[in-house]
Every structure is written in structure tokens, then in C-alpha cells.
Amino acid sequence: MSDELSLSPEPEPDDLLVEASLRPKTLAEFVGQPRVREQLELVLEGARRRGTPPDHVLLSGPPGLGKTSLSMIIAAELGAQIRLTSGPALERPGDLAAMLSNLSPGDVLFIDEIHRIARPAEEMLYLAMEDFRVDIVVGKGPGATSIPLDIAPFTLVGATTRAGALTGPLRDRFGFTAHMEFYEPEDLEKVLRRAAKILGIDLRPDGAAEIAARSRGTPRIANRLLRRVRDYAEVRADGAVTRSVARAALAVYDVDELGLDRLDRAVLSALVRSFNGGPVGISTLAVAVGEEPSTVEEVCEPYLVRAGMLARTPRGRVATAAAWAHLGATPPPGSPAGGPAALF
Numbered sequence: 001m002s003d004e005l006s007l008s009p010e011p012e013p014d015d016l017l018v019e020a021s022l023r024p025k026t027l028a029e030f031v032g033q034p035r036v037r038e039q040l041e042l043v044l045e046g047a048r049r050r051g052t053p054p055d056h057v058l059l060s061g062p063p064g065l066g067k068t069s070l071s072m073i074i075a076a077e078l079g080a081q082i083r084l085t086s087g088p089a090l091e092r093p094g095d096l097a098a099m100l101s102n103l104s105p106g107d108v109l110f111i112d113e114i115h116r117i118a119r120p121a122e123e124m125l126y127l128a129m130e131d132f133r134v135d136i137v138v139g140k141g142p143g144a145t146s147i148p149l150d151i152a153p154f155t156l157v158g159a160t161t162r163a164g165a166l167t168g169p170l171r172d173r174f175g176f177t178a179h180m181e182f183y184e185p186e187d188l189e190k191v192l193r194r195a196a197k198i199l200g201i202d203l204r205p206d207g208a209a210e211i212a213a214r215s216r217g218t219p220r221i222a223n224r225l226l227r228r229v230r231d232y233a234e235v236r237a238d239g240a241v242t243r244s245v246a247r248a249a250l251a252v253y254d255v256d257e258l259g260l261d262r263l264d265r266a267v268l269s270a271l272v273r274s275f276n277g278g279p280v281g282i283s284t285l286a287v288a289v290g291e292e293p294s295t296v297e298e299v300c301e302p303y304l305v306r307a308g309m310l311a312r313t314p315r316g317r318v319a320t321a322a323a324w325a326h327l328g329a330t331p332p333p334g335s336p337a338g339g340p341a342a343l344f
């Protein structure tokens with residue numbers, strides 16, 4: 001796995017090196033997500049006119065779609081400072097109390113992976129979000145007292161890849177929830193053009209279209225593929241990223257026309273060839289390809305489902321007719337249709 005090009009939407013070490021420079025800085029620079037952008041514009045403009053911090057914002061959606069970028073944009077658009085932390089970092093309520101009591105009026109507090117916040121910190125957050133107050137507990141046992149402390153009015157921006165894992169009381173305290181969707185290919189082309197300009201890559205329109213189609217609806221993956229294709233273009237061609245260069249480069253990295261990698265294809269192939277299209281349980285399928293069930297479930301499956309190749313049924317995973325066709329096999333009668341039509 002290690003020497004391959006990863007198609008996981010989670011950041012790889014070399015993504016992190018360039019992401020800071022590739023992050024859009026303003027709402028206008030933020031490509032795609034038209035609904036989220038319009039809603040957010042209204043929320044921010046309303047707050048600006050009233051001269052108060054906007055409602056707390058929850059950003060939910062799969063990895064690599066721009067939640068962290070958007071949180072920084074919210075702060076920038078408000079002309080506010082942003083403080084960054086994450087759910088796992090807030091294990092003890094004292095950690096959160098320290099952050100909250102250091103806020104200046106109007107600051108944006110960004111909590112990444114907010115669904116992983118520990119319960120006592122979460123409870124402290126309720127009061128902070130609602131009344132801009134924290135109760136600091138001093139001492140232990142029966143002698144413990146709590147001291148109420150006012151904190152500066154702030155805006156909490158929470159990001160989560162698993163909105164369903166948030167507790168009701170926490171979810172209810174956000175005034176605005178933005179659901180990030182996978183990007184359309186045309187939007188990914190814009191993301192790629194912008195990144196190419198920043199990185200000084202000679203990206204041609206047909207090359208951009210080819211990379212966008214294989215990027216799994218995810219800007220982070222689009223930018224990663226662009227960098228790998230650029231290597232190929234510089235080493236094996238004249239540096240220009242055209243369609244044929246992109247195709248040749250991505251063939252080297254085993255990324256097919258639909259953006260499926262070797263593991264995705266192994267999963268589909270096992271489903272079709274070893275289990276005659278299913279239904280089969282996820283753990284059986286994982287054993288068949290020699291992977292952890294969680295890898296198959298969290299890395300491969302979401303995109304295979306979205307690409308219309310695999311369906312989840314109560315009895316297990318089923319290959320769609322499109323999956324059989326993608327592997328060059330004839331689907332048995334009764335296979336669900338699926339296919340790229342189900343893509344967007």
C-alpha cells in the first residue's frame with residue numbers, strides 16, 4: 001500500500017505540506033458548494049450588519065471537502081481571529097476552559113472533529129455556546145465549588161465527518177449547519193486550475209478534465225493527483241499536463257477512469273467473482289481482499305457506493321450491473337442497475 005498513490009480522502013503527509021498554500025482564503029475564492037456558500041454569505045452579512053458575532057456554525061461532510069478551509073474563511077470574512085483546536089485535544093474540561101477564557105470578543109473558535117469531544121468538555125461547551133459563560137469547578141469531592149466566569153462573545157465553528165455521532169444537545173446549539181457535498185467534476189476542474197496556477201503547473205483544459213473525473217468528488221484528492229501527474233509530465237514528457245499525459249501518469253499509479261484504485265477494484269472483483277455479486281457481509285468481503293473490515297468500510301465503500309458500483313442491502317453488499325460491466329463481466333439478471341448515473 002505504502003508505495004502506491006493513496007486515494008484516501010484523509011490527508012497524506014505531503015498533502016499537508018502544500019495544503020496551507022492551496023487553501024482558498026476568501027468565500028469568493030472557495031470553489032463549488034453553491035448552497036453552502038450562499039447560506040454562509042447571508043449568515044456572515046447579517047452578523048456584520050448587526051455588529052454581533054454570527055450564530056455558531058457546524059460544518060459536516062466527508063474528509064477533504066474543505067471544512068477546515070471554510071472555517072478559516074469564516075474568520076477572515078469577519079475580520080476575526082481564529083483559535084484552532086480539536087475534539088480529541090479537549091479531553092479534560094480544563095483544556096477547554098483555558099481556551100474559552102482566553103478568547104477575545106468576536107473570535108472564532110474552531111473545533112475540528114467535534115464529534116470526538118469528551119463528555120465533560122461537551123457539557124461545558126453547552127453553557128459557553130448559549131450564555132458565553134463557563135463554570136470552573138474548584139476542588140474535589142463534597143467541598144468542590146463552581147465559580148461562574150463570563151467569557152467573550154465568540155462564534156464556535158465545529159467540523160465533523162460524522163454529524164450523526166453528535167449528541168442532540170450539541171447539534172441543537174448550532175444556529176447554522178452546512179452540509180458539504182462531493183464536488184461536481186466542473187468544480188474540481190476549477191480547483192485544479194487554481195492549484196496549478198499557484199504551483200506553477202502547465203495544466204491544459206483536457207488534462208484538468210481527466211484528473212477531475214478521477215478525483216472522487218474530493219478537492220484534496222484532485223490536488224494530490226495533480227502533483228503526481230505533474231511529476232510524470234516533467235520526467236517523461238515536456239511538462240505540460242494534457243489528457244494523454246494525465247492518462248499515462250494515472251495508469252502508472254493504478255488509478256482507473258472512475259478514480260478506483262487497486263483495492264477498490266479488488267473489492268469489486270471479489271464481490272463479483274468470488275461471491276457471484278453478493279450479497280455478502282463486509283467482514284467476509286474484507287477477508288477475501290486481505291484487508292481490515294474498517295478499511296473496506298470507511299475507505300473503499302463510500303466511494304464505490306457513490307459511484308454506483310456497490311449497493312448496501314440489509315443482507316449484505318451487492319455488486320451493481322455497472323460493477324460487473326466495469327470489470328468486463330456480464331451481470332446476472334436481477335442485479336441492481338447502479339452506474340455512474342447515480343454519481344451526482
Ligand SMILES: Nc1ncnc2c1ncn2[C@@H]1O[C@H](COP(=O)(O)OP(=O)(O)OP(=O)(O)O)[C@@H](O)[C@H]1O
Nearest residue numbers: 019022023030031063064065066067068069219220
Ligand atoms: N472549495 C475549495 N476550493 C479550492 N480548494 C479546496 C476547496 N475545498 C478544499 N480545497 C482544497 O482541499 C484541501 C483540503 O481541504 P480541507 O483541509 O479544508 O478539508 P477538510 O474538509 O477540512 O478535510 P478533513 O475532514 O480531512 O479535515 C485544501 O487545502 C484545499 O487545497
Ligand SMILES: [Mg+2]
Nearest residue numbers: 067068069112
Ligand atoms: Mg479539516
